[in-house]
Amino acid sequence: MTRKILGNTNHHRSRPAIIALAALLAIFIAAPQFLADEPYARSREYDLQHSKIALRFDLDQKIILGEVTHSLSIFRDGTTKIAFDSVGLTIQSVTVNKAPAKFETTADKLIVPLPAAAKAGDKFDVSIRYAGKPSKGIYFILPDKDYPDRPKQIWTQGESEDTRYYLPTYDYPNARLTTETILTVPATWITVSNGKLMSVSDAGKGLKTWYWKESVPSSTYLITVVAGEFDEVKDTWRGIPVTYYAPKGRGDRLSINFRRTPAMMELFSHKFGVDYAWEKYAQVMVDEFVAGGMENSSATTNTSSSLVHPKLAPEYFTGQDDLISHELGHQWFGDLVTTKDWGNIWLNEGFATFLETIWTEAQFGKDQADYERWNGSREWFGSSNLWDKPIVRHDFDDSSEFDGNAYGKGGWVLYMLRHQIGEDAFYRGVKHYLEVNRGKNVVTSDLAKAIDEATHTNVDQFFSQWVYGAGAPKFELSYTYDNEKHQVILAVKQTQKIEGRVGLFRVPVEVEITTASGPKLYNITVSKDKQTFPLPAESAPMMVLFDKGGHVLKSAEFHKEKKEWLYQLKNAADLADRADAAVALGKMKNDDEAVAALGETLRNDKAWGVRATAADTLGKLDGASASKLLLAALDSNDKPWVRSRAVSALGNFKDDAGVAAKLNSVAKQDDSYRARAAALQALGSVKAPNAFATLDAAVAGDSPDGFLRNAALRSFGSLGDDKAVPLLLQWSAAGKPIDSRTAAINSLARLQKDNQDITKRIAAYLAEPHFPVRMAAIHALGARGDATAIPALEALLKSDDLSIEMAPMIKAQIARLQNPAGGKPGAHPGSGDAGEESAQAGDEKFTTEPRLEKLEHLLQEMNERLKSLEKRLPPPKQ
Numbered sequence: 001m002t003r004k005i006l007g008n009t010n011h012h013r014s015r016p017a018i019i020a021l022a023a024l025l026a027i028f029i030a031a032p033q034f035l036a037d038e039p040y041a042r043s044r045e046y047d048l049q050h051s052k053i054a055l056r057f058d059l060d061q062k063i064i065l066g067e068v069t070h071s072l073s074i075f076r077d078g079t080t081k082i083a084f085d086s087v088g089l090t091i092q093s094v095t096v097n098k099a100p101a102k103f104e105t106t107a108d109k110l111i112v113p114l115p116a117a118a119k120a121g122d123k124f125d126v127s128i129r130y131a132g133k134p135s136k137g138i139y140f141i142l143p144d145k146d147y148p149d150r151p152k153q154i155w156t157q158g159e160s161e162d163t164r165y166y167l168p169t170y171d172y173p174n175a176r177l178t179t180e181t182i183l184t185v186p187a188t189w190i191t192v193s194n195g196k197l198m199s200v201s202d203a204g205k206g207l208k209t210w211y212w213k214e215s216v217p218s219s220t221y222l223i224t225v226v227a228g229e230f231d232e233v234k235d236t237w238r239g240i241p242v243t244y245y246a247p248k249g250r251g252d253r254l255s256i257n258f259r260r261t262p263a264m265m266e267l268f269s270h271k272f273g274v275d276y277a278w279e280k281y282a283q284v285m286v287d288e289f290v291a292g293g294m295e296n297s298s299a300t301t302n303t304s305s306s307l308v309h310p311k312l313a314p315e316y317f318t319g320q321d322d323l324i325s326h327e328l329g330h331q332w333f334g335d336l337v338t339t340k341d342w343g344n345i346w347l348n349e350g351f352a353t354f355l356e357t358i359w360t361e362a363q364f365g366k367d368q369a370d371y372e373r374w375n376g377s378r379e380w381f382g383s384s385n386l387w388d389k390p391i392v393r394h395d396f397d398d399s400s401e402f403d404g405n406a407y408g409k410g411g412w413v414l415y416m417l418r419h420q421i422g423e424d425a426f427y428r429g430v431k432h433y434l435e436v437n438r439g440k441n442v443v444t445s446d447l448a449k450a451i452d453e454a455t456h457t458n459v460d461q462f463f464s465q466w467v468y469g470a471g472a473p474k475f476e477l478s479y480t481y482d483n484e485k486h487q488v489i490l491a492v493k494q495t496q497k498i499e500g501r502v503g504l505f506r507v508p509v510e511v512e513i514t515t516a517s518g519p520k521l522y523n524i525t526v527s528k529d530k531q532t533f534p535l536p537a538e539s540a541p542m543m544v545l546f547d548k549g550g551h552v553l554k555s556a557e558f559h560k561e562k563k564e565w566l567y568q569l570k571n572a573a574d575l576a577d578r579a580d581a582a583v584a585l586g587k588m589k590n591d592d593e594a595v596a597a598l599g600e601t602l603r604n605d606k607a608w609g610v611r612a613t614a615a616d617t618l619g620k621l622d623g624a625s626a627s628k629l630l631l632a633a634l635d636s637n638d639k640p641w642v643r644s645r646a647v648s649a650l651g652n653f654k655d656d657a658g659v660a661a662k663l664n665s666v667a668k669q670d671d672s673y674r675a676r677a678a679a680l681q682a683l684g685s686v687k688a689p690n691a692f693a694t695l696d697a698a699v700a701g702d703s704p705d706g707f708l709r710n711a712a713l714r715s716f717g718s719l720g721d722d723k724a725v726p727l728l729l730q731w732s733a734a735g736k737p738i739d740s741r742t743a744a745i746n747s748l749a750r751l752q753k754d755n756q757d758i759t760k761r762i763a764a765y766l767a768e769p770h771f772p773v774r775m776a777a778i779h780a781l782g783a784r785g786d787a788t789a790i791p792a793l794e795a796l797l798k799s800d801d802l803s804i805e806m807a808p809m810i811k812a813q814i815a816r817l818q819n820p821a822g823g824k825p826g827a828h829p830g831s832g833d834a835g836e837e838s839a840q841a842g843d844e845k846f847t848t849e850p851r852l853e854k855l856e857h858l859l860q861e862m863n864e865r866l867k868s869l870e871k872r873l874p875p876p877k878q
């Protein structure tokens with residue numbers, strides 16, 4: 001699945017929200033233990049082969065009425081009962097082979113005794129009639145008095161262990177079954193489920209019954225049910241139906257955001273040598289989705305925030321393609337071949353993340369793929385909680401297995417593997433892996449074995465350090481030139497602390513030495529803590545690149561003279577090396593030459609990622625010369641994805657009248673909405689004298705999806721002017737757009753902190769059904785530091801209405817309020833009580849937009865995982 005931002009469904013690229021959310025994330029990470037998903041696959045008593053699932057819905061009560069018939073085959077002689085996972089469901093009756101049967105229930109099981117001890121191979125049809133008002137697994141998004149016009153939607157989210165909340169079943173990935181799904185819904189509704197649509201028939205009383213049939217087996221966490229008022233757009237790929245759905249009224253946003261789906265299906269089918277395996281491919285966008293996207297087999301569900309307004313969509317270079325390619329990639333890696341247990345979840349998520357890169361390379365080119373990888377590396381190194389954990393692990397009882405190792409590092413490792421064994425061998429190995437494991441569950445050794453079988457390349461050592469080991473190499477580098485021997489003596493140290501699962505790394509590295517006669521590439525292998533490599537060079541080098549192009553997940557401190565960094569910034573062929581140079585030069589304070597070079601890069605580099613990195617870097621450098629260059633760049637009208645970064649960078653220059661004036665003018669008028677939103681935010685950050693009026697006007701004005709209004713509402717928190725409180729209260733109120741409300745609530749968290757009336761208003765939002773509003777309110781209460789909020793939070797914690805994964809979050813905020821001095825015991829560095837203030841203060845940590853987007857991904861993941869956390873109450877978690 002793809003991870004979703006917390007509490008902000010639409011403007012998920014906006015920075016301040018993300019900063020506040022980063023604080024949330026840190027809090028989750030700091031929170032103590034929780035009950036984890038089952039780390040190891042279960043031993044099975046029976047083989048669940050087919051489930052026929054019929055569901056009806058009572059919308060008023062948000063109740064489901066279900067009947068499921070499981071066809072299963074017994075694995076062991078002497079089996080006397082069959083146990084299904086079932087939580088919170090009322091079981092009405094059970095039959096075994098059509099005969100009424102006894103049953104018993106526990107907190108999390110339905111147990112059906114068999115009439116007599118069964119033998120291995122015996123087959124049974126077990127039918128279960130049940131009802132329930134699930135707290136998770138299935139979600140009702142319905143109009144209410146505050147939002148009377150919202151399209152009705154019912155959707156499920158099974159991963160990781162939530163299918164059992166709406167369907168009594170075998171709920172662990174290590175089983176595969178085919179399904180029929182029979183959904184009876186109002187006649188005007190549309191439904192989507194796994195497999196092929198067989199029929200839609202009249203069911204009387206204004207109802208219709210939709211009959212879906214999935215003939216390719218997959219795991220129960222991949223079962224999906226979506227029903228509601230949707231617009232549909234139809235497409236095809238090689239004759240297979242490809243469909244897109246949006247909540248009714250937003251169908252005009254489908255094509256612009258999703259139209260490249262068939263091209264992705266073609267690319268992936270071609271690259272893997274295994275065609276897309278399912279009978280159709282549907283993508284359904286739903287409101288208030290608890291993840292970014294979920295790869296249910298043949299029928300992905302995505303957050304409706306991926307339905308970017310047609311006027312905003314062109315302002316995002318890669319559009320929604322990361323999400324779309326990620327979920328599509330799962331149809332092979334995750335759905336067709338499925339991890340056997342949660343400990344190997346990277347076989348799903350690492351591949352899906354890697355496939356985002358594959359699509360990016362093909363569609364947007366090498367620079368874009370390089371840039372995403374470069375950012376991904378920085379993001380991973382910035383997540384210190386990931387460092388000591390291997391990718392494959394089964395000890396995730398104090399953190400989620402769906403972490404930045406399974407995703408970001410997993411994707412990186414596959415990229416490195418491809419780079420090291422070569423494109424041809426890599427895809428031969430992957431094809432073999434898919435073919436031999438098709439329709440099966442896998443562990444990591446299956447991948448290593450398949451690569452070995454297909455290519456005779458032994459990847460054991462590679463897997464040992466990158467997948468079963470933790471960390472990554474941290475290099476300290478320097479070189480000298482020996483005039484007599486005509487050699488560069490490259491000194492390489494691995495400086496990572498060798499402890500726990502972190503060892504020394506053995507990595508092949510490409511070193512490029514550029515002299516007056518041009519560049520030469522050398523392959524070396526680093527394996528020790530300290531090594532020197534003499535490499536031929538006719539004359540003293542102008543540039544030495546270690547790991548040219550950035551193909552190794554690493555950090556490197558390369559001691560170079562300024563002139564070499566300047567040369568590298570201008571002349572290195574690959575994006576990663578130029579971006580590294582920009583970052584290195586950004587550490588040279590008060591250096592006019594460095595500033596001027598970054599300014600030139602901002603204007604002229606051919607890769608937008610390097611231009612934007614130069615903008616970020618200039619933003620961190622003090623001084624009028626840096627701000628002047630950023631201001632000048634705004635006159636050149638670069639693309640929105642660069643322009644908005646230059647504007648954001650200006651948000652670091654306080655007390656600069658020229659900056660304030662320019663931000664003011666961009667905020668009011670610019671071709672780019674993203675630049676205007678960034679300017680609104682920056683006005684708050686620099687606390688410009690005229691900021692209040694401009695923000696106020698932006699709140700009153702109109703823009704696509706309230707894009708500018710929400711940016712302004714968020715900015716009021718940074719501005720810190722209490723005059724904004726009435727306006728923020730107004731926009732936080734029920735009935736206003738959800739995104740505006742969360743923006744306003746986030747800002748209220750930071751204003752008039754001693755005003756208990758504000759605390760009360762925010763506390764009242766805890767009772768609302770809207771997940772993003774609740775999450776924003778919970779966090780705001782913690783951030784305000786007003787202990788009078790504790791009873792409201794405690795009451796919420798006790799309610800049985802914690803529909804969605806909020807308990808750990810609530811507990812963390814209560815702890816924060818009870819211990820305002822901070823320093824929660826056991827908190828990780830950079831975590832916890834920091835709240836948005838310190839996130840704000842540590843601005844540069846979150847400066848670059850891609851970094852924010854990655855962070856957002858991580859937050860999406862957190863959001864998703866919170867769901868699993870809830871059942872792990874009492875102790876909060878992650």
Ligand SMILES: [Zn+2]
Nearest residue numbers: 001002349352
């Ligand atoms: Zn995923």
